[in-house]
Amino acid sequence: MKKNKIPGIFRKKYTSKTLNKKIIKRLHIPKDREMVKKLFKENSDGKMEIIQDIPKEVLIRLKPLAKSIKKNKGMVSRWKASILIFIVAAVLVFNIFFKDRLVKNAVESGLESVFNADVEINRLKLSLIKGTISYHSLVIADAENTSRNLLETGPSEFRVNIAELLSKRIRIEEMSLTEFRWDTQREVDGALPGTSPDEQESDDGKTGGTLDFLSVGRDDIDFKALLEEQKDNLISLNLINQGNEEIDAAADKWKNTYTEKNKEIEILSEDVASLKSISIKDTGSIAEGQLALQQITDLYSRVTETKADLVSLQDDFAADRKHLMEMNKLVETSVDEDISRLSSMINFSSGGGRSLASSAAEKYIRNRWNDYYEYGLKALKVYERIQDRKQEESEEKKGLRRDAGRVFIFPGSDNPVFLIEHILISGGDDNSGTLFAEIQSVSSEPDKLSEPLLFTADWKSNLSGISLNGFVDMRSEVESQFEMEILSPENFISLDNGVPSLKIEKLSSMTDLSGFSVLSDEQDGVLTTLSISMKDIDIEQADEDGFVSSIMKEILDDMDQVDFEVEILAVREGLEDIKVSSNIDDILVERMGEYFKEIADDKEEELKTELLNYIAPSLEENKALQSSMATLGVESLDQISSVDGMQNVLDAKQNEIQSDMKSGVQDEASKLLEQATDKIKLPGF
Amino acid sequence: MISFIAKLIVALNSNSRPSELASGIAFGFLLALIPGGNLLWIVIFVIAFSLKHNIAAMFLSMGLFRSFISVFDPLLDRIGGIFLASPLLYDFFTALYNIPLLPYSNFNNSIVMGGLVLGIILWLPVFFLFVFAVKIYRKRFASRIAESKFVKAIKKVPIISKLTSSVQKLSVLAP
Structure with a gap:
C-alpha cells in the first residue's frame, strides 16, 4: 500500500x-x-x-x-504565456508560408464583390518588407456579359507605403499594369455561382434620340417595330380599345335590360290576350262589363307604365350610343395626331434635307459614342458598388448590436486614408492598336490633395488614334469637376453601309477630330462638343448617272472638306441628345430639297398606311360591336311598337265592351218599358 | 459552456485566490465594454489572458455583459465623446494618433474610448466587489449550499447532473 x-x-x-x-x-x-x-x-x-x-x-x-x-x-501564468507565444508564432509562420494565397483569396473575393463577376489572379506575391504586391495576370469578367472579360492585365506591380499602412492609411505609390486589355473573349463563363447576369439596358442608351429616315436609309425604318414600341402611346389605338371596352360593356348592359323588358312584355301580352277573349255580348251583363272594363283599365295603366319605361330606356340607350359614336369620330382625328407624333419621332421634318449630312453623321457618332458611354457607365457602376459595399459593411457592423459611435479625427499626416499616386497602364498590340495611360492622385479624400485626379490616355493604331487629357476634381469648392480634351487627328474612317438616302454605297475619308467634355450641372450629365473635319472623301455609288448621285459627286468635288459641329449630352439613362450641324447641309437643301421632300411625303404616307393596318383589328372589333349596338336599338323600337299594339288592342276592347254594355242597357230598358206599359192602364185609352 | 460553468464552480469551491476569480470577472467586464475588432481589444485580451486569473470567469462574464452592453452604448458614446473632445487631452490624443499602429486601436472612436474609460474606472470596484462576494460565499454559503436539500434535489436534473459530473472531474484534476 x-x-x-x-x-x-x-x-x-x-x-x-x-x-x-x-x-x-x-x-x-x-x-x-x-x-x-x-x-x-x-x-x-x-x-x-x-x-x-x-x-x-x-x-x-x-x-x-x-x-x-x-x-x-x-501574477503571470506561464502556460498561458506559452500558449500565446505559440499562437503568435503559428500565425507568423502561417503568414510567411501562406500569405500569398491568403491575400490572393482576399483580393479575389473583394474584387468579385465589387465587379459582381468572376475574378482570377495568378501568381500573386506579397512582400511586406519591400511593400510590394505583384501578380502575373488578372482577369475580371464582365457581369453584364459573362462570356467576355471586362478587363484583363498581364504582369503588374503595386508599390505600397508600409509606414502609411502602419498609420492605418493605404498609399499605393505606383500601380503599374501591363498588357492591359478590355472586352476580351472568355473561355469559361464568368458568372459567379448563384448570380444572374446584370440586366441589359433595354434601350441601349438611345432613349432620347430620334431616328432620321434619311440618314438610316429608306429601307432601314421598321415601321412595324416602331408602332409596336409606341403601342402604349398611340392615341388612336388606345381610343379604339377604350371605345371597344365601353361598347362591349354597354352592349352587355342593354342586352340584359332588354331581355328583362321582353319578359315583362310577354306577361303583359298574355294578360292582354286573356282580356281580348272576354265578351259580354251574349250575357249582356252590365256588372260583368264593368268588371272587364276595370281589368282593362288596370292593364292599360301597366302597359302605359311599361311604355314610359321603354321610352325612357330608349333615350338612355340613344345617349350611350351617341357618346360611343362621338368616340369613334375622335378616332379619325387621333389617327392624324398619331401620324404627326410618329413623324416627328422619325424626324420627317428634315424632309427638306435640312440636316441631311448631320443626321448621317449623328448615326455614326451615336454608334461610336455609345461604346465609350457604356464603358463609362460600367466604371460608374463599379464606383457605386464600392460605395454600396462600404455602406453594407457599416450596416453589417451595426448588425453586431453595437452602435457605430463617433470618430474623432486628430491632426496628423495630411495624407488621405486611401491614395494611389500613380497608375501606369500599357496594353494593346500592333493589330488592335497600342494603349498608354497614366492616372494620378486617385484618393478617397480629394480635399487633402493639392491637385485633382489627372489622367492622360493615348491609343494609336495603324488607321486611327485618340488622345485624352483631363481631370476629375472632387474637391469641394472647385469651379469645374470634370474636363477632358479629346484629340484625334488623321483618322481613317469608313462607312461600309454608306448613306443610302444619298445613294452613297460606301464612304471613306480622313477625319480630324477635336473636342472637349465638361460636366453639365444643369442637365446632370457630361456634355461633349466635337469638331469633326472630313477630308479626302471617297464615295462609291451604284447609279453614278442618277440625279442624286451626280449631284453628290459635284458637291463633294467642289468642297475641300466637310465640317461637322457636334454636341453630345450623356446622362445616366443614356445618350440624352446628339446635335450635329454641318456646312454641307445647306448646300444639300439647295440642290436636292424638292427631291427629299418627295421622299419624306412618301414615307409619311407609308407610315399612315402601316398605322391604319396596325389598328385595323381593333377597328374591325369596333365595327362588330357597333353593329351589335345597332341591333339592340332595333330591339328597343320593336318593344315600344309591341307595347303600342297592346294599347291599341286594349282601346279596341274597351270600346267593344262599352258598346256592348250600351246596347245591353238599351235592350233592358225597352223590355222594362214594355212590361210597364202592359201593366199600367191609362184613362181614356 | 458547461465546462466553463463547471470550472467556475470548481474555482469558487477550491483554494484558488478570490482575487483570481474577481480579476477574471473584471477583465471580462472590461472586454465586454470595449467593442471588438480593433487593436485595443486584442491587446487587452492578450494581457488578460496572460495574467493569472480565472479564464472561465473572464469568458463567462464577458459573454454575460456583452449580451446587454449595447444598451449602454449611448452612455459610452457620451463619455468617450467628452474625453476625445476635451481640450486638455487634445495634444495627448494627437500624439497617440500619430504613433504607428495605434490608429488600429480605434481609440478615437467615442464608444471604444467610452468603453475603455468606463471599464478602467469600474475595474477596481468590480474587482473588489467580487473578491468580497467570493469570500462571503466561501465563508458563509459554500458548505450550506453544498449540503442543502434543494441542491441535492436539483443535482438529479439531467443537465445539472452533467454539470456536477464535470465539476467532479475537474475537482479531481484541480488542486
Missing part, C-alpha cells in the same frame, strides 16, 4: 511570519486554513514545524492543498 507522505512544502521549517506569508495566506478556504494552522507547532529553535502525528484523512488533504499553494503564487 502506498504510503501518504507529507508534501515538501509542509515539511520545511518556517518562522511564524513566513509560515503566514507562504502557507496560510495562500489558503483561501477558512476551514483548510484553520486545519493547516493547527498542524504547525513551534519547535525548540522557535520555528514553526509540522507535527509528525497527522491523522490519515488530514494527510490525504495536504497534497491538494500543497498544489493550491504553489498555484497561488505569482
Whole structure:
C-alpha cells in the first residue's frame, strides 16, 4: 500500500511570519486554513514545524492543498504565456508560408464583390518588407456579359507605403499594369455561382434620340417595330380599345335590360290576350262589363307604365350610343395626331434635307459614342458598388448590436486614408492598336490633395488614334469637376453601309477630330462638343448617272472638306441628345430639297398606311360591336311598337265592351218599358 | 459552456485566490465594454489572458455583459465623446494618433474610448466587489449550499447532473 507522505512544502521549517506569508495566506478556504494552522507547532529553535502525528484523512488533504499553494503564487501564468507565444508564432509562420494565397483569396473575393463577376489572379506575391504586391495576370469578367472579360492585365506591380499602412492609411505609390486589355473573349463563363447576369439596358442608351429616315436609309425604318414600341402611346389605338371596352360593356348592359323588358312584355301580352277573349255580348251583363272594363283599365295603366319605361330606356340607350359614336369620330382625328407624333419621332421634318449630312453623321457618332458611354457607365457602376459595399459593411457592423459611435479625427499626416499616386497602364498590340495611360492622385479624400485626379490616355493604331487629357476634381469648392480634351487627328474612317438616302454605297475619308467634355450641372450629365473635319472623301455609288448621285459627286468635288459641329449630352439613362450641324447641309437643301421632300411625303404616307393596318383589328372589333349596338336599338323600337299594339288592342276592347254594355242597357230598358206599359192602364185609352 | 460553468464552480469551491476569480470577472467586464475588432481589444485580451486569473470567469462574464452592453452604448458614446473632445487631452490624443499602429486601436472612436474609460474606472470596484462576494460565499454559503436539500434535489436534473459530473472531474484534476 502506498504510503501518504507529507508534501515538501509542509515539511520545511518556517518562522511564524513566513509560515503566514507562504502557507496560510495562500489558503483561501477558512476551514483548510484553520486545519493547516493547527498542524504547525513551534519547535525548540522557535520555528514553526509540522507535527509528525497527522491523522490519515488530514494527510490525504495536504497534497491538494500543497498544489493550491504553489498555484497561488505569482501574477503571470506561464502556460498561458506559452500558449500565446505559440499562437503568435503559428500565425507568423502561417503568414510567411501562406500569405500569398491568403491575400490572393482576399483580393479575389473583394474584387468579385465589387465587379459582381468572376475574378482570377495568378501568381500573386506579397512582400511586406519591400511593400510590394505583384501578380502575373488578372482577369475580371464582365457581369453584364459573362462570356467576355471586362478587363484583363498581364504582369503588374503595386508599390505600397508600409509606414502609411502602419498609420492605418493605404498609399499605393505606383500601380503599374501591363498588357492591359478590355472586352476580351472568355473561355469559361464568368458568372459567379448563384448570380444572374446584370440586366441589359433595354434601350441601349438611345432613349432620347430620334431616328432620321434619311440618314438610316429608306429601307432601314421598321415601321412595324416602331408602332409596336409606341403601342402604349398611340392615341388612336388606345381610343379604339377604350371605345371597344365601353361598347362591349354597354352592349352587355342593354342586352340584359332588354331581355328583362321582353319578359315583362310577354306577361303583359298574355294578360292582354286573356282580356281580348272576354265578351259580354251574349250575357249582356252590365256588372260583368264593368268588371272587364276595370281589368282593362288596370292593364292599360301597366302597359302605359311599361311604355314610359321603354321610352325612357330608349333615350338612355340613344345617349350611350351617341357618346360611343362621338368616340369613334375622335378616332379619325387621333389617327392624324398619331401620324404627326410618329413623324416627328422619325424626324420627317428634315424632309427638306435640312440636316441631311448631320443626321448621317449623328448615326455614326451615336454608334461610336455609345461604346465609350457604356464603358463609362460600367466604371460608374463599379464606383457605386464600392460605395454600396462600404455602406453594407457599416450596416453589417451595426448588425453586431453595437452602435457605430463617433470618430474623432486628430491632426496628423495630411495624407488621405486611401491614395494611389500613380497608375501606369500599357496594353494593346500592333493589330488592335497600342494603349498608354497614366492616372494620378486617385484618393478617397480629394480635399487633402493639392491637385485633382489627372489622367492622360493615348491609343494609336495603324488607321486611327485618340488622345485624352483631363481631370476629375472632387474637391469641394472647385469651379469645374470634370474636363477632358479629346484629340484625334488623321483618322481613317469608313462607312461600309454608306448613306443610302444619298445613294452613297460606301464612304471613306480622313477625319480630324477635336473636342472637349465638361460636366453639365444643369442637365446632370457630361456634355461633349466635337469638331469633326472630313477630308479626302471617297464615295462609291451604284447609279453614278442618277440625279442624286451626280449631284453628290459635284458637291463633294467642289468642297475641300466637310465640317461637322457636334454636341453630345450623356446622362445616366443614356445618350440624352446628339446635335450635329454641318456646312454641307445647306448646300444639300439647295440642290436636292424638292427631291427629299418627295421622299419624306412618301414615307409619311407609308407610315399612315402601316398605322391604319396596325389598328385595323381593333377597328374591325369596333365595327362588330357597333353593329351589335345597332341591333339592340332595333330591339328597343320593336318593344315600344309591341307595347303600342297592346294599347291599341286594349282601346279596341274597351270600346267593344262599352258598346256592348250600351246596347245591353238599351235592350233592358225597352223590355222594362214594355212590361210597364202592359201593366199600367191609362184613362181614356 | 458547461465546462466553463463547471470550472467556475470548481474555482469558487477550491483554494484558488478570490482575487483570481474577481480579476477574471473584471477583465471580462472590461472586454465586454470595449467593442471588438480593433487593436485595443486584442491587446487587452492578450494581457488578460496572460495574467493569472480565472479564464472561465473572464469568458463567462464577458459573454454575460456583452449580451446587454449595447444598451449602454449611448452612455459610452457620451463619455468617450467628452474625453476625445476635451481640450486638455487634445495634444495627448494627437500624439497617440500619430504613433504607428495605434490608429488600429480605434481609440478615437467615442464608444471604444467610452468603453475603455468606463471599464478602467469600474475595474477596481468590480474587482473588489467580487473578491468580497467570493469570500462571503466561501465563508458563509459554500458548505450550506453544498449540503442543502434543494441542491441535492436539483443535482438529479439531467443537465445539472452533467454539470456536477464535470465539476467532479475537474475537482479531481484541480488542486
